[in-house]
Amino acid sequence: MLIIKALLIGGSALLFFYFFVVARGRPLEKIGMSLVFLAIAFFSAFPELSDRVANSVGVDRGADLMLYFSTMAMLFLCFNLYLRLRQIQGELVRLAREVALLGARAPATGPTAAAEEPGPRR
């Protein structure tokens, strides 16, 4: 019992340190994730308290409540990552298009060169 306690508390302390101190992120995300890790550490230290909290919200065991919450936190993280990925994809498309436009090869002679009319670029 002691070993798992030490592992859980140590692990969440490390993750807390990472999320709160090292990782860059939006403040709300930071606070939210830090709260989750603090809660894990706290309930690992005082498991009997987790049962009481669980009972008060209609769940039998504290461990079950933790499982539900960690599942939610995991899904939230996945969704966040998905949004971030889409944002990065959008930026990649813009970047690649800009690069492509810079390297445009117009025919040396012909109407294109004559109609050259530099306008403001969006």
Next chain:
Amino acid sequence: MIAEPHTAPAWRPSEVWIVVPCHDEGPVIGEVVRELLELFPQVVAIDDGSTDDTYAQLLATGATVIRHPINLGQGAALRTGFDYARNRGARYLVSFDGDGQHRVADAVALVDRLVESGADVALGSRFLDRRTHMPAARRRLLRAAVWFTRRVSGLPLTDAHNGLRAFRRETITLLDLSQPRMAHASEILHGIARHRLRWVEVPVDIAYTDRSRAKGQVALDAINVLVDLFVRRYLR
């Protein structure tokens, strides 16, 4: 709509830019672009990260060539071409598929109709006449897509997802396409509805070759398109 016959051409080829997105079209792209150049002096082809010799073929045509360093999707290629053409002072812009299924004469008809009618956008339609011969399965699928598109976009269209379109410069600025992949087609329709743009449909012929059939959107893609249309209509 104004339907007066015109004696002098209402537009000059130098006002038009043809935008040709292409991806792995090496065997046909040279011919497609050269045919276009016979009637339209200003053609910009966007090689969307092809892995074959599309880029080399394009450079030999005398068109303006832009190469995406990676494959970004047809929507992004169109946007790149439109941006380039607008910066070169294009007044009318035509999107023309690079796989050889569109006809140059239809592009001319589209610009004619766009200019004559005073519309903001002219859309090619395979179903306004019986010219286009397509496989029965594809016809059924397209009919269903048209029905759905009409319901969702609120536009009484006769075709859905036809890549041959003509726009006025201002229309392109207004539409501000951002969907990189195939969803740009529904994005265009959504923009037409949202900005209450004036649109006309023009009968066009699509050549269904084995090649274009093999490359065309498969039925499963239709699901993505439908979901996309749905999301645009109801979840925004």
